[in-house]
Amino acid sequence: MRRQMTEMLKGTLEGIVLGILSGRPAYGYEITARLREMGFSEIAEGTVYALLVRIEQRGFVDVEKHPSEKGPPRKVYSLNVQGQAHLEEFWRTWGFLAERLEELHEGGR
Amino acid sequence: MRRQMTEMLKGTLEGIVLGILSGRPAYGYEITARLREMGFSEIAEGTVYALLVRIEQRGFVDVEKHPSEKGPPRKVYSLNVQGQAHLEEFWRTWGFLAERLEELHEGGR
DNA sequence: TACTAGTACATAGTAACACAGAGTAGTGGC
DNA sequence: GCCACTACTCTGTGTTACTATGTACTAGTA
Numbered sequence: 603m604r605r606q607m608t609e610m611l612k613g614t615l616e617g618i619v620l621g622i623l624s625g626r627p628a629y630g631y632e633i634t635a636r637l638r639e640m641g642f643s644e645i646a647e648g649t650v651y652a653l654l655v656r657i658e659q660r661g662f663v664d665v666e667k668h669p670s671e672k673g674p675p676r677k678v679y680s681l682n683v684q685g686q687a688h689l690e691e692f693w694r695t696w697g698f699l700a701e702r703l704e705e706l707h708e709g710g711r
Numbered sequence: 712m713r714r715q716m717t718e719m720l721k722g723t724l725e726g727i728v729l730g731i732l733s734g735r736p737a738y739g740y741e742i743t744a745r746l747r748e749m750g751f752s753e754i755a756e757g758t759v760y761a762l763l764v765r766i767e768q769r770g771f772v773d774v775e776k777h778p779s780e781k782g783p784p785r786k787v788y789s790l791n792v793q794g795q796a797h798l799e800e801f802w803r804t805w806g807f808l809a810e811r812l813e814e815l816h817e818g819g820r
Numbered sequence: 821t822a823c824t825a826g827t828a829c830a831t832a833g834t835a836a837c838a839c840a841g842a843g844t845a846g847t848g849g850c
Numbered sequence: 851g852c853c854a855c856t857a858c859t860c861t862g863t864g865t866t867a868c869t870a871t872g873t874a875c876t877a878g879t880a
Contacts (some may be wrong), residue, residue: 606804609722609836613715614808621815631828640811649867651829656866672876673827679869693816695715699723700809702749706730707802718865721837740857758838760858765837781847782856823879830873836866844859850852 607644615645619653620681623663624689627680630654654679661692675689716753724754726801728762729790732772733798736789739763763788771797 606659622628622636634650657663662685668676681689731737731745743759763786766772771794777785790798 604804605836606801607808608723608867609725610804610808611719612721612837612851614812615867616718618812618815625818629828634828636848640814641807642811646816646868646870647829648831648869650872653829670828670875674829674874674876676828687802692715693720695713696812698750699716702751702811703723703727703730703805703809706727706749709734714865717838721866724838738857743857755839755841756858757840757842757860761838761860764859779846779857783845783847783858785857825875825876825878827869828874831871833870834868836868838865839863841862842860845857847854847856849854 604644610616611645614696616657617650617689617696618642619650620657620662620685620689620692623679623681624661627678629667629668629676629678631676633679657685661685671684713753720754723805725762725766726798726805727751728759729766729771729794729798729801732788732790732805733795736775736787738777738785738787740785742788766794769797770794 618637618640619633622633628636630651631647633643633654634647637645637650654663658665658679663679663680664682666678666680668678670676727746727749728742733743737745739760742763743754743756746754746759764771767774767788771791772788773791775787775789777787779785
């Protein structure tokens with residue numbers, strides 16, 4: 603992946619995944635697929651799993667195991683109340699940053 | 712600084728500083744001050760100087776030393792052609808990310 | 821049986837970057 | 851002499867996404 607995007611994803615990827623989960627519960631493989639659909643074609647699978655472990659440990663999601671027709675059981679993640687709060691905080695932080703960058707970009711032209 | 716913002720700044724702070732320099736040349740202390748004016752009140756001084764060293768080493772800026780009326784000489788950084796190109800690339804990357812996040816945020820409500 | 825592909829999760833090691841904190845230097849005012 | 855302000859430098863730390871690799875289960879197919 604391009605270095606610039608890699609760095610920019612630090613801090614935002616977590617929010618993106620929480621955002622995906624806010625719609626409805628999902629499991630790792632599914633989340634990876636959705637990210638690819640969204641255009642983040644180069645996000646490594648391992649990255650997503652590591653992130654899911656992290657947000658689980660921080661208590662932002664609840665986890666349930668569901669058997670899969672094909673392959674090993676799925677770990678289905680759903681956003682809980684703390685996760686919802688964290689996501690809202692994420693949107694606020696993102697909003698602030700996006701505003702500043704918008705201003706800067708406007709001014710630079 | 713809040714952890715969330717710290718992580719989000721990774722990768723974007725470089726673009727912000729290049730954006731500031733695209734307006735006109737500036738020195739480290741001045742850039743720090745401008746960032747604070749913009750609302751990034753908690754960005755550490757050391758962070759800005761380290762970033763400036765990095766973009767100098769990557770050849771995005773030209774540097775000139777100017778004596779100061781108060782304090783040690785200033786290192787004035789100005790964006791060169793490569794820096795300009797890198798900044799444009801930054802805006803493209805940022806634009807992509809911002810669009811995706813916008814969609815996600817809209818969809819989540 | 822052996823293989824391939826697709827699904828699904830996990831982890832060890834690495835690089836990049838913002839931070840905290842401390843330090844060095846110069847000027848001017850009290 | 852001491853403090854405040856200006857201006858830059860450096861060392862060590864934590865977080866995060868990446869690469870690379872591995873495990874495990876199913877279905878198809880030759």
